[in-house]
Amino acid sequence: MSEIKRSATREGYGKALIELGKEDERIVVLDSDLAAATKTGMFQKVFPERHINCGIAEANMMGIAAGLAAAGKIPFASSFAMFAAGRAFEQVRNSIGYPHLNVKIGASHAGISVGEDGPTHQCNEDIALMRAIPGMMIINPADVIEAEMATKAAAAYDGPVYLRFGRLAVPVINDRPDYKFELGKGIVLREGKDMTIVATGLTVAASLEAAEMLEAEGIHAKVINIHTIKPLDEELIVQAAKETGLLVTVEEHSVIGGLGSAVCDCLSEKAPTRVVKIGINDVFGESGPALELLHKYGLDAEGIYARIKQISR
Template structure:
């Protein structure tokens, strides 16, 4: 897919915020001394009076965001996923989630594709953390188009939303007239009858490529993009499992507590199905080029293809 247009979803986040700011005066963006990296600097340039740099104080930033929401503003609090979900978990839980405040959290640099920053910054636990907060919507877009749509949907949703964005440029796969983003609804990218591949975020494009490789071997794989992990599209997941009989989940996140766990929770209750989870195993990441890390941790198209074949 080297000839396909690629854009990092953190870039999409910054551009979407700037567009949102033009239409809505109540939108305020907060950052924790990372405006250049999270791309909220795009909003800051356009609306400096509505951008607040809270410094390297993520916990305080979430408190400020909560106060702004209580005062009628729509704050987008932004930082790396490790800091937004990890360091500030207590404040997100108690100051935003508990009172059900209308705060949107833009978490960039998620997963191992952070690359050379290494294990301390490669947050593979954020989806699991955010899923546990009652009422928190969790979105993990797969490309530029979906990321921009996610920001708009987050604004329109009344209540707390966690959005996950990446540092590595990924292929644009949703540039189709029929594409529609709807919170809590998965998207069938490829029909198939032999096995279902359910993916989220960065690996979605790689899953489509893996499905093409499987097709060459006579395996008809259904590919579903789950951009909203909470609330999960349970109806689509159950229907696909019943249709194909086997399910593979793929995510740039720990296999504990993320998309795979959400899918297994639903299927164990409503349609017991054999599931293989592909993601980061019970381990930390490491420093290295993002593309090489994606390959080493088994999230590239070839690795997904091989794992699905072995599962069959």
């Protein structure tokens, strides 16, 4: 068996920025002294005149990005999710969201897979924060290929976008000729009749693996990749609910306000269905190796499989 290819989604972000920079002189990249970590340093090497290091001043960076957008540029403001969505929330809301400016926020190192950096840096609340901002699009790619495509799609979209990337190298699942990325459209990765797993980000690969384990137990699970959390592909979610009944949402984010909440908001109105949310259960993370943390919090394939087995009894 060939070895599974792995790469961090932030790598796709950096690669896409270079390609976008070559195609469009309006592309400007900002970072908060984290160019190496967010991979915006890749863009900086090719286009130093269009890269702005704002220093450890994320609020100021968002204000600068807003000004650039108002002047006709397409700015990508990059930092860790905890700082981009958390520390700079007011500026994102008032300076970018309120005037609906064409700013793209590249938020890296999201979720507990930041690992040893601990709970102060493990942002499990960013999707909830960004969902609450009117008009903010939210994209959480599953692998490096999807991250690259999402970044390009965000650049072509006119309006504010929150792009969520990870630190951890994750399996590449979209390296196939028929792969297509479309904003606001979920992707059915596996068919099944007994239940549906709705996953986002790094949990998509783990959910596919869990579905294979469930298959051996006679449980046929449909798996959907929701890369765009806002706007949610409600048509696909409702269709899955009607076809399979039980839905299980999986996310490297709090179970409050993220993908699970978006799915519940949709179904409670359009197709009342039982939904079980797998994610961070209203607790802070802790410092430790990323893979061990994902296992402890039940977000690896084994944890997803065990939880679904438990509720399927």
